[in-house]
Amino acid sequence: xxxxxxxxxxxxxxxxxxxxxxxxxxxxxxxxxxxxxxxxxxxxxxxxxxxxxxxxxxxxxxxxxxxxxxxxxxxxxxxxxxxxxxxxxxxxxxxxxxxxxxxxxxxxxxxxxxxxxxxxxxxxxxxxxxxxxxxxxxxxxxxxxxxxxxxxxxxxxxxxxxxxxxxxxxxxxxxxxxxxxxxxxxxxxxxxxxxxxxxxxxxxxxxxxxxxxxxxxxxxxxxxxxxxxxxxxxxxxxxxxxxxxxxxxxxxxx
Numbered sequence: 001x002x003x004x005x006x007x008x009x010x011x012x013x014x015x016x017x018x019x020x021x022x023x024x025x026x027x028x029x030x031x032x033x034x035x036x037x038x039x040x041x042x043x044x045x046x047x048x049x050x051x052x053x054x055x056x057x058x059x060x061x062x063x064x065x066x067x068x069x070x071x072x073x074x075x076x077x078x079x080x081x082x083x084x085x086x087x088x089x090x091x092x093x094x095x096x097x098x099x100x101x102x103x104x105x106x107x108x109x110x111x112x113x114x115x116x117x118x119x120x121x122x123x124x125x126x127x128x129x130x131x132x133x134x135x136x137x138x139x140x141x142x143x144x145x146x147x148x149x150x151x152x153x154x155x156x157x158x159x160x161x162x163x164x165x166x167x168x169x170x171x172x173x174x175x176x177x178x179x180x181x182x183x184x185x186x187x188x189x190x191x192x193x194x195x196x197x198x199x200x201x202x203x204x205x206x207x208x209x210x211x212x213x214x215x216x217x218x219x220x221x222x223x224x225x226x227x228x229x230x231x232x233x234x235x236x237x238x239x240x241x242x243x244x245x246x247x248x249x250x251x252x253x254x
Contacts (some may be wrong), residue, residue, distance in 0.1 A: 013057040016147060016150060031136045034132055035129070055109040057105045067094050068095060071087055075088065162249065200228055201230055203224075203225050204225075205222060205224075206221065211244065217246045219239055225246070
């Protein structure tokens with residue numbers, strides 16, 4: 001890989017990282033908007049609306065009670081028949097308002113003290129909220145996994161087996177063998193030096209791995225995988241004629 005290619009690869013990786021960070025920021029903003037619009041605002045409006053109305057009619061009820069008590073006190077002190085009739089009329093009107101405000105206040109209080117209704121609403125909201133959080137973190141994880149795969153795949157060269165004999169090495173081997181035979185014709189012909197068999201890297205699966213993407217290589221614990229690329233967090237290998245990527249922490253080299 002040339003120096004110019006390395007620079008371009010690094011530039012591409014930085015650009016890809018920036019794009020991933022931007023997407024994660026968008027996901028976070030979407031999550032914040034979703035929480036505010038679907039959970040915080042409705043619950044705030046629900047509670048503030050009831051609390052505001054309850055306070056309004058509760059104040060009116062208290063004022064009406066004070067007026068009613070005041071008129072009853074006047075009635076007890078008054079001996080004038082004409083004034084007593086007027087006071088009785090006022091008491092009747094205040095009592096009517098008091099009963100109305102008392103009814104409205106009691107009904108407005110019911111949603112606030114109905115623990116079952118509130119508990120069911122909270123249960124539904126929490127369940128929905130957990131799904132929103134799970135979707136948010138899953139999208140973030142998918143983006144980071146995609147970035148990890150792309151960066152590791154592009155920055156690490158694919159492993160190539162380079163242990164095949166070269167023609168020039170075979171010629172040198174033959175010449176050395178021929179020279180040795182001239183000095184020891186009566187001896188046993190020298191044997192060609194044994195060449196080590198090509199070492200193809202392999203690894204053993206420590207755990208089961210189920211493919212999450214079409215490019216993944218699924219395997220079971222104990223499977224022997226032939227390694228094609230063995231650097232980074234995700235390796236590439238073959239198993240039973242299948243080729244794909246798999247996490248390096250699921251296997252052990254042998």
